[in-house]
Amino acid sequence: MDDAPGSLTSLRSRNRLLVIDAVRRHGRISRVGIARATGLSRTTVSGLVTALLAEGVLTESADGAAPSTARGGRPATPLTLNPEGGGLLGVHLRHTDVRVLLADLSGGVLGEHHRELDVDHRPDEALEFIADTALDLVATVGRDAGRIFGMGVAVSAPVQSRSHTLSLPSMLSGWTDADIAAHLNRRIGLPVHVGNDANLGALAEWTFGAGRGVDDLIYIMLSDGVGAGLILDGRSYQGATGTAGELGHIAVVDGGYVCRCGNRGCLETAVGAQALTAAFSRTRGPDTTITDVVALLAADDPGARRVVTDAGRMVGQALAGICAMLEPRMVVVGGQVAALGRPLLDGIREVLGDRLPPAINQGITVTGSVLGDRAEVLGAIVLATRQTSARLLAPHFDRTPPEAESAPGREPPTA
Numbered sequence: 001m002d003d004a005p006g007s008l009t010s011l012r013s014r015n016r017l018l019v020i021d022a023v024r025r026h027g028r029i030s031r032v033g034i035a036r037a038t039g040l041s042r043t044t045v046s047g048l049v050t051a052l053l054a055e056g057v058l059t060e061s062a063d064g065a066a067p068s069t070a071r072g073g074r075p076a077t078p079l080t081l082n083p084e085g086g087g088l089l090g091v092h093l094r095h096t097d098v099r100v101l102l103a104d105l106s107g108g109v110l111g112e113h114h115r116e117l118d119v120d121h122r123p124d125e126a127l128e129f130i131a132d133t134a135l136d137l138v139a140t141v142g143r144d145a146g147r148i149f150g151m152g153v154a155v156s157a158p159v160q161s162r163s164h165t166l167s168l169p170s171m172l173s174g175w176t177d178a179d180i181a182a183h184l185n186r187r188i189g190l191p192v193h194v195g196n197d198a199n200l201g202a203l204a205e206w207t208f209g210a211g212r213g214v215d216d217l218i219y220i221m222l223s224d225g226v227g228a229g230l231i232l233d234g235r236s237y238q239g240a241t242g243t244a245g246e247l248g249h250i251a252v253v254d255g256g257y258v259c260r261c262g263n264r265g266c267l268e269t270a271v272g273a274q275a276l277t278a279a280f281s282r283t284r285g286p287d288t289t290i291t292d293v294v295a296l297l298a299a300d301d302p303g304a305r306r307v308v309t310d311a312g313r314m315v316g317q318a319l320a321g322i323c324a325m326l327e328p329r330m331v332v333v334g335g336q337v338a339a340l341g342r343p344l345l346d347g348i349r350e351v352l353g354d355r356l357p358p359a360i361n362q363g364i365t366v367t368g369s370v371l372g373d374r375a376e377v378l379g380a381i382v383l384a385t386r387q388t389s390a391r392l393l394a395p396h397f398d399r400t401p402p403e404a405e406s407a408p409g410r411e412p413p414t415a
Contacts, residue, residue, distance in 0.1 A: 012048075015040060019048050020057065021386065023081050024107070025207060028061060030076035049079065057085045057105065081106040087143050089134050089151040089190070090380035092197060093180075095120050095224045100130055101377045102137040102148075105385075107208055109374075111137040119156075121174045131187035150190050150387070152380030153180055154197035156225050158243035166194075193380075193387040196238070197221065198245050200379025201334055201369075202229025203236055207382050209370035210332045217330040218322065219369075220247065220315065221376070222337035222344075226268040228319075232326065248272070250318045267318045271311040273336050279307045294339050308340045312347020319348065320355040327360055334369030341368065 015038075022037040023029055029037070035045045052058040059082040083104040092099040098119060101112045113133045119126050130153075138145055157166050157175070166175060181192040202219035205211045211219070215234035221227045226248030230237040238244050248268035249261045256265025257275075269275055273290055280288040280296075283303070296304035319331065331352075333345060349366050356364075369375055 015044060016048055016052070017386065019045060019052065020081070020105075023058060023079055024105075024382075024385065025212075027106075028078040028080050030078055032076060034079070053079075055085070056082055058082055059085075083108055086147040086149050087138075087141075088149055088381050088384045089137070089188075090377040090384065091130050091134075091151065091153040092377040092380065093119050093126060093130075093153065093155045094197070095156055098126055098129055099373075099377050100133040100137065101374070101381070102134075102141055102143075103378070103381045107378065107381065110141045110143070113137065123175050123178045127178070127180070127183050127187075131184055134184075134188050148190060150384040151184060151188065151192045152200070152382070152384035152387075153184070153192060153194045154200040154376040154380040154383075155180070155194060156197050156223075156227075158246060159194055159196045159199075160242045191384075191387070193383050195380065195383050196227065196229070196242070196245070197376040197379075198227030198247075199229040199236055199238055200383055201371075201375040202231050202332075202379070203382050204371055204375045204379035205332045205334065205369060206231045208378060209375065210367050211330055214330045216326070216328045217332060218319070218326070218328045219332045219334060219375075220319070221335040222271060222273075222315070222333065223335035224273050226272055226315075226335075228322075230326070247318055247322075252314050252317055267314060270314050271337065276307060276311060276337060276340075280304075290336055290339060294341075297340060297343060305343050308343040309347040309350075311337070311340075312344040312349075313351050314347075315344075316348040316351025316355075320352055323352060323364060324356055324360060328364060331364060331366045332369055333366070334371070334375045336373065338368055338372075 018038045018040065019034055022034045026033065026037065031045050031049055032042065034049070035042045038045070049058060053060065058079050060077045061080050083106050085105045087102055087104050087110060090101045090103065096119065097114060097116045099112070099114045102110045104110055115129060117126055117129065134151065138148055155166065159166060180194050184192045198219060198221040201221050202217065205219050206214070206217060211217045211231065215231065217231045219229040221229070228245040228247035230245055249259065249263065249266045251263060251265045252267050253265035253270055257269040258264055259266035259269050276293065277288045277290060280293065284292065293304055293308065297308065323331070331348070333348070338344070345366055345368060352361055352364065352366070371378055
């Protein structure tokens with residue numbers, strides 16, 4: 001059958017994914033609820049749900065059945081994603097480490113491995129670790145490899161929206177010629193989809209975490225690098241070329257340190273993990289870590305409190321104009337540096353309070369991530385779910401691996 005854009009087959013595939021995504025977003029939802037959430041007709045939803053139940057992708061839950069609004073109607077049985085219906089792989093490539101995770105269709109974590117690695121300068125080793133670990137996870141968990149539907153990869157670099165490749169020159173310095181999707185597809189035989197890690201962190205917090213039910217939010221990822229992901233009107237916003245959200249490369253310090261992007265005084269050079277720990281090198285030694293700074297804050301160390309609050313103020317300074325323009329309902333702060341907690345958040349709130357009109361500032365909640373260091377890898381899982389062709393969710397799909405490509409529930413998974 002014709003599967004070209006606009007064909008009936010293509011339309012049905014898109015509608016299937018709309019239904020699956022609605023169930024993932026809500027965790028438990030009735031057929032009527034799916035129709036409202038997707039805009040599809042009840043007849044269309046009924047047919048798609050029947051097929052997805054038969055295929056084992058969805059399951060009905062007798063618990064929590066709601067009374068029907070129709071007189072004499074039967075209770076509306078909630079639908080959930082079937083944890084046994086299949087799995088997806090997620091990867092987070094940071095500058096200093098790699099995380100690989102296997103999840104079921106509802107986002108439940110089945111297995112996970114993490115390794116410290118110089119990702120910037122050792123792309124071959126990083127990609128081999130990902131492929132080997134992904135295959136080991138599937139074998140260890142005992143899932144049918146034919147029901148692992150795809151892999152999402154979160155990278156600490158801008159990803160172009162049209163070509164779905166790293167923007168050049170890439171800020172992952174050793175990855176200029178690396179085709180992440182093609183390499184991993186050859187090794188694991190699955191569709192592979194690549195996205196920017198801050199964008200995917202935003203997607204995960206919106207789907208599973210602090211931003212559930214909030215359709216306008218900004219996710220700030222503070223780690224070795226600094227980035228932002230935007231959810232506007234319930235959609236991921238990535239800009240004209242896919243590079244929106246490069247918050248870390250807004251200049252905040254006149255004549256500051258040279259950044260890896262080539263400019264001076266970027267936010268990343270002031271509030272990234274390395275910059276914050278370097279502030280303690282004279283008094284605490286050069287091997288100070290973020291964990292050490294967290295311990296200093298717990299001991300009410302005045303120097304640590306000052307450094308972290310100042311970092312929050314700088315983030316607020318870079319964020320204020322964006323909030324004034326976009327008026328988000330929530331700012332979610334994640335990444336490694338987010339472990340510094342309240343002084344960091346208070347610094348952000350202070351500057352937003354000073355620089356934003358009260359009508360805007362009073363409507364913004366600034367909060368920490370719920371998903372912690374798993375946010376970006378869980379966002380990669382959501383990306384894989386959305387981008388994988390709906391035909392892969394059929395019970396007897398062709399197991400010949402499709403061509404590699406890349407692109408931009410339940411209770412929240414434990415962080």
